[in-house]
Amino acid sequence: MNRAILLGIGALVAAAAVAPALPSYPLTLLTQVAIMAVLAMSLDILLGYTGLPSLGHAAYFGAAAYAVGILATERQAGFLTCLVAGVLLATVTAALFGLIAIRATGTYFLMITLALGMVVWGLAFRWVSLTKGDNGIAGVPRPELPLPWSLSAPLPFFYFALVATALAWAALGTLARSPFGLTLKGIRESETRMRALGYDVWLHKYLAFVISGAFAGFAGVLWAWYNGFVSPVDVQLVTSVETLLMVALGGPGTLAGPALGAAMIVFLKNFVSVYTKRWLLILGAVYIGVILWAPRGVLGALRSQR
Amino acid sequence: MCLSEPLALRLERVSKAFGGLRAVDGVELAVRPGERRALIGPNGAGKTTLFNLVAGALPVTTGRIELFGRDVTRMPSHRRAALGLTRTFQVSNLFPSLTVLDNCLLAVQAPTTAKFAMHRPLARDLALRARAEDTLAAVGLADRATAIVRNLSHGEQRQLEIGLALAGRPRVLLLDEPTAGLSPAESAAMARLLGRLDPAITVLIIEHDMDIALELARHVTVLHYGRVIADGTRDAVRADPTVREIYLGA
Ligand SMILES: Nc1ncnc2c1ncn2[C@@H]1O[C@H](COP(=O)(O)OP(=O)(O)OP(=O)(O)O)[C@@H](O)[C@H]1O
Ligand SMILES: [Mg+2]
Numbered sequence: 001m002n003r004a005i006l007l008g009i010g011a012l013v014a015a016a017a018v019a020p021a022l023p024s025y026p027l028t029l030l031t032q033v034a035i036m037a038v039l040a041m042s043l044d045i046l047l048g049y050t051g052l053p054s055l056g057h058a059a060y061f062g063a064a065a066y067a068v069g070i071l072a073t074e075r076q077a078g079f080l081t082c083l084v085a086g087v088l089l090a091t092v093t094a095a096l097f098g099l100i101a102i103r104a105t106g107t108y109f110l111m112i113t114l115a116l117g118m119v120v121w122g123l124a125f126r127w128v129s130l131t132k133g134d135n136g137i138a139g140v141p142r143p144e145l146p147l148p149w150s151l152s153a154p155l156p157f158f159y160f161a162l163v164a165t166a167l168a169w170a171a172l173g174t175l176a177r178s179p180f181g182l183t184l185k186g187i188r189e190s191e192t193r194m195r196a197l198g199y200d201v202w203l204h205k206y207l208a209f210v211i212s213g214a215f216a217g218f219a220g221v222l223w224a225w226y227n228g229f230v231s232p233v234d235v236q237l238v239t240s241v242e243t244l245l246m247v248a249l250g251g252p253g254t255l256a257g258p259a260l261g262a263a264m265i266v267f268l269k270n271f272v273s274v275y276t277k278r279w280l281l282i283l284g285a286v287y288i289g290v291i292l293w294a295p296r297g298v299l300g301a302l303r304s305q306r
Numbered sequence: 307m308c309l310s311e312p313l314a315l316r317l318e319r320v321s322k323a324f325g326g327l328r329a330v331d332g333v334e335l336a337v338r339p340g341e342r343r344a345l346i347g348p349n350g351a352g353k354t355t356l357f358n359l360v361a362g363a364l365p366v367t368t369g370r371i372e373l374f375g376r377d378v379t380r381m382p383s384h385r386r387a388a389l390g391l392t393r394t395f396q397v398s399n400l401f402p403s404l405t406v407l408d409n410c411l412l413a414v415q416a417p418t419t420a421k422f423a424m425h426r427p428l429a430r431d432l433a434l435r436a437r438a439e440d441t442l443a444a445v446g447l448a449d450r451a452t453a454i455v456r457n458l459s460h461g462e463q464r465q466l467e468i469g470l471a472l473a474g475r476p477r478v479l480l481l482d483e484p485t486a487g488l489s490p491a492e493s494a495a496m497a498r499l500l501g502r503l504d505p506a507i508t509v510l511i512i513e514h515d516m517d518i519a520l521e522l523a524r525h526v527t528v529l530h531y532g533r534v535i536a537d538g539t540r541d542a543v544r545a546d547p548t549v550r551e552i553y554l555g556a
Contacts, residue, residue, distance in 0.1 A: 174424070174425060174426070174427070175424050175425075177427045177428060177429070178423055178424045178425065178426060178427060178428055179411075179415050179420045179421050179422075179423045179424075179426075179428045179431065179434075180421065180422055180423055180424040181424070181428070182404075182408060182411060182412060182415075182428055183412065183415075183421055185401070185403075185404060185408075186401050186404070186412045189400075189401035189402060189403060189404060190399055190400065190401055192363065192395075192399060193395070193399045193400065193401065193470070194384075194412070195362075195363070195382075195383045195384050195387070196361060196363070196383060196387060196392065196393055196395075196399075197384075197387060197392075197412060197413050197416040197470065197474060198384050198385075198387030198388045198416040198417055198474060199384055199416055199421070200382075200384050201384070207422075211424075
């Protein structure tokens with residue numbers, strides 16, 4: 001546990017230290033990693049800690065990104081409005097979807113979250129008057145903060161994203177080690193025993209679902225600012241699958257592992273895209289590889305080595 | 307015995323059907339507060355199913371269940387637990403990848419509001435931790451607190467099974483074959499542990515080992531094909547011809 005925290009802090013410090021020396025392309029990738037790490041960690045609360053495999057996490061990420069895209073372009077909304085509205089929309093969406101999804105377990109939970117994710121994708125695609133449909137919302141401005149550096153430059157925005165990631169990691173880490181966090185692990189291990197002990201299992205799962213959605217929304221807000229462009233790609237199934245893979249690849253139930261998984265998937269995707277368009281095929285191969293050789297993810301495999 | 311005092315547990319014509327099989331069939335049961343009651347019967351008699359009905363893990367098909375005079379027939383299991391009803395499982399039902407201490411902490415914090423705290427580390431809650439350690443000491447696992455439950459011996463897992471049930475300070479305790487799979491020495495230790503239980507706790511125990519069942523409980527209920535076929539003091543039940551036939555004949 002402590003080793004993972006040290007590793008994570010080491011990675012944050014190292015990234016902050018090398019960033020000024022990096023050319024713009026690797027810096028962009030690192031920024032993507034930081035944001036996707038937040039998304040992966042938010043899913044880890046569900047998948048790794050509570051044992052709920054959500055295949056619709058892009059819905060909350062995308063809902064928040066759209067909120068920022070629309071508010072920032074049409075209403076010239078600033079930092080706080082975008083942040084609050086994005087996270088709030090993601091939270092409300094998760095609170096609604098959770099009512100439907102939480103009764104189901106295992107594969108059924110997977111399928112329901114997938115279906116709900118498709119609903120959001122369908123809205124993004126079809127509600128053209130609001131979302132501009134397939135064209136997406138372009139020209140989303142980055143927020144102005146009372147800082148000496150403008151966030152429109154890559155380096156300041158990278159540091160901004162890094163700080164946001166560190167904050168999200170600290171918050172989720174505190175949650176994971178809290179009494180409530182332990183109840184989530186208990187649910188993952190034995191729901192029947194949790195009920196016998198007097199826990200309202202539904203309520204704890206629901207709270208985890210909503211909190212997870214809120215943090216996915218936080219990642220979505222950062223993504224809209226980073227990318228300057230919001231489109232149905234952000235809410236599509238592939239984004240949910242990639243997120244699930246980040247968690248599985250890095251090591252579910254460790255937070256630092258999914259962040260590492262985010263780095264691996266982001267770099268792999270950008271590296272592979274130079275040579276081929278068959279990203280989904282590669283993604284599938286990575287998934288099979290994880291199942292075969294590291295069912296508990298990279299961090300899990302490293303741990304059992306010792 | 308004071309008559310105005312409500313029964314700890316009362317079952318009225320409780321039945322459970324799995325398809326065509328009546329696993330529990332019109333069971334009547336009345337257990338006084340503080341009583342020790344043994345529930346015996348051959349394999350498949352419906353003993354575990356009866357516990358599942360009382361605990362709320364399964365819904366009844368027909369009938370009524372009262373806990374301390376309160377109708378709990380339709381109450382979900384976690385709310386029955388909050389009223390002081392706890393059970394153990396015939397096949398150990400623990401949190402295998404967590405430590406022994408974390409297992410116990412889950413049981414200790416269940417009746418408290420601490421279970422919803424998200425902003426502070428559990429490790430800092432010394433009161434909860436002290437209670438968890440007391441419970442572990444009571445079931446003889448004090449020196450195993452940091453072990454991962456999956457790595458415990460079968461006997462230790464049975465001890466923890468009891469520990470989890472005791473940690474929430476139950477008023478009614480349902481024990482489903484606490485000695486299942488234990489060696490004779492381990493069974494004897496378990497019997498001593500059960501003999502030390504707070505006399506205020508009402509205990510229903512399913513037990514295949516007659517010696518342990520009759521040592522602990524003066525009152526015995528016999529189940530056979532889902533029905534109560536005998537109910538009385540241990541001597542009366544021992545002398546009952548049907549019981550003798552089931553246990554000595556066939
Ligand atoms: N969930 C279920 N679905 C269908 N049938 C069940 C279910 N649970 C139990 N049964 C059946 O109900 C009957 C009673 O089972 P139960 O487990 O209650 O017996 P038991 O008295 O606890 O037996 P044992 O001494 O072997 O533990 C058995 O015939 C069993 O197969
Ligand atoms: Mg049984």
